[in-house]
Amino acid sequence: MEPKEYRQRVQRLEPQRPIARNALWAFVVGGIICLVGQVVQSGLMAVGYTEETVKAPTAIIMVFLGALGTALGVYDRIAKLGGMGANLPITGFSNAVVAPAMEFKQEGAIMGTGARIFQIAGPVIAYGLLTAFVVGIVRFAIMGGKP
Amino acid sequence: MSYLLAFVVGGALCLVAQLVMDLTRTTPAVILVGSVMLGAIAGGFGLYEPFAKFAGAGATVPLPGFGFSLVSGLIKELPKEGWVALFSGAFKATGAGIKAALIFGILASFVTRARA
Numbered sequence: 001m002e003p004k005e006y007r008q009r010v011q012r013l014e015p016q017r018p019i020a021r022n023a024l025w026a027f028v029v030g031g032i033i034c035l036v037g038q039v040v041q042s043g044l045m046a047v048g049y050t051e052e053t054v055k056a057p058t059a060i061i062m063v064f065l066g067a068l069g070t071a072l073g074v075y076d077r078i079a080k081l082g083g084m085g086a087n088l089p090i091t092g093f094s095n096a097v098v099a100p101a102m103e104f105k106q107e108g109a110i111m112g113t114g115a116r117i118f119q120i121a122g123p124v125i126a127y128g129l130l131t132a133f134v135v136g137i138v139r140f141a142i143m144g145g146k147p
Numbered sequence: 148m149s150y151l152l153a154f155v156v157g158g159a160l161c162l163v164a165q166l167v168m169d170l171t172r173t174t175p176a177v178i179l180v181g182s183v184m185l186g187a188i189a190g191g192f193g194l195y196e197p198f199a200k201f202a203g204a205g206a207t208v209p210l211p212g213f214g215f216s217l218v219s220g221l222i223k224e225l226p227k228e229g230w231v232a233l234f235s236g237a238f239k240a241t242g243a244g245i246k247a248a249l250i251f252g253i254l255a256s257f258v259t260r261a262r263a
């Protein structure tokens with residue numbers, strides 16, 4: 001079978017995606033998570049972090065919340081409802097690291113948890129770094145070292 | 148006001164990502180990788196920084212903000228470190244989040260029972 005034909009058959013058999021409802025839930029769930037992120041960031045700035053120094057601790061706290069939700073089994077349920085609304089925020093990145101780390105525990109600490117921990121986050125980091133590298137070279141070529 | 152902006156803008160980014168995923172029938176992994184790359188490119192052209200100033204966490208919490216951080220960390224190190232920053236810069240701004248996820252992931256694997 002040609003790959004194209006195969007894809008068409010799969011598409012015909014795949015259940016219809018409720019596009020409007022998915023989009024709405026992605027908006028609501030993603031919006032709430034970003035709102036929480038803003039609360040964390042504003043809270044940190046209220047206790048003395050500057051616009052420059054607030055980014056890392058905000059990321060750490062959001063990652064912690066995502067990890068906690070994943071460990072408690074709550075995040076998977078949020079993600080089922082919110083789709084990209086739960087996957088796109090940094091809490092979803094955390095979920096993508098923590099969930100396989102837990103799930104593949106039974107395959108051992110090294111080849112289970114250790115190897116699978118980057119299963120989803122790995123491609124994101126790899127291609128993110130590659131893009132940043134290329135963008136950096138272009139900037140370096142055009143503007144030298146100027147910020 | 149900043150809370151409302153974070154909600155609306157962050158929600159809108161997620162909505163667009165969900166729409167693109169459903170309409171192109173692609174997988175979440177493709178959308179996540181694409182988002183980071185788009186954020187990095189927008190960051191390189193200087194477009195993401197004003198967006199992040201405007202929308203706060205609404206722009207920095209979703210994954211394109213991660214791509215932006217990769218690039219902005221690199222650009223910030225360029226004047227100091229020259230070409231070495233092409234290799235070392237990107238992790239400076241994003242290392243904390245990545246390491247936090249790894250640490251919490253390993254800890255979670257210790258304290259939770261493996262689920263079948």
